[in-house]
Amino acid sequence: MKLITLILSLFIAIAFIGNAIAVLPNAKLEYPGGDQGKVIFDGATHSIKQKMKCNDCHPNPFGPPKKHEEKIKITIEDHVPGKFCGICHDGKKAFSQSEKADCIKCHKKAESKEECKEEAKEKPKEEAPAAATQEKEGNK
Numbered sequence: 001m002k003l004i005t006l007i008l009s010l011f012i013a014i015a016f017i018g019n020a021i022a023v024l025p026n027a028k029l030e031y032p033g034g035d036q037g038k039v040i041f042d043g044a045t046h047s048i049k050q051k052m053k054c055n056d057c058h059p060n061p062f063g064p065p066k067k068h069e070e071k072i073k074i075t076i077e078d079h080v081p082g083k084f085c086g087i088c089h090d091g092k093k094a095f096s097q098s099e100k101a102d103c104i105k106c107h108k109k110a111e112s113k114e115e116c117k118e119e120a121k122e123k124p125k126e127e128a129p130a131a132a133t134q135e136k137e138g139n140k
């Protein structure tokens with residue numbers, strides 16, 4: 001009888017482990033992010049604050065969980081509602097991916113104040129109003 005109970009308990013534990021395990025709160029995965037800067041996936045934000053579980057994103061839309069070095073490449077064209085991060089980051093369920101102000105919530109260009117200072121030195125001091133307007137219109 002003890003053996004049957006043990007086997008049954010083990011079976012139940014294995015069957016429901018996907019629902020029990022949330023995104024690891026200490027997981028921080030770093031993705032290159034192209035010219036927009038690297039993207040840091042913060043497990044604490046998604047699991048603790050948002051109460052998400054692994055099966056909220058795996059296997060769909062991101063496929064089975066992979067080793068850290070086997071990352072999915074998400075392009076700018078993939079930043080749309082209903083695809084990859086856009087399933088939640090649609091401006092309703094979570095912040096949008098279409099507003100420029102929201103980009104910096106995931107894309108990190110500089111890790112330290114020193115890198116920020118270096119980046120500021122490289123940028124032109126003032127931008128002509130026409131160029132600023134074109135940039136705003138191009139990002140809409």
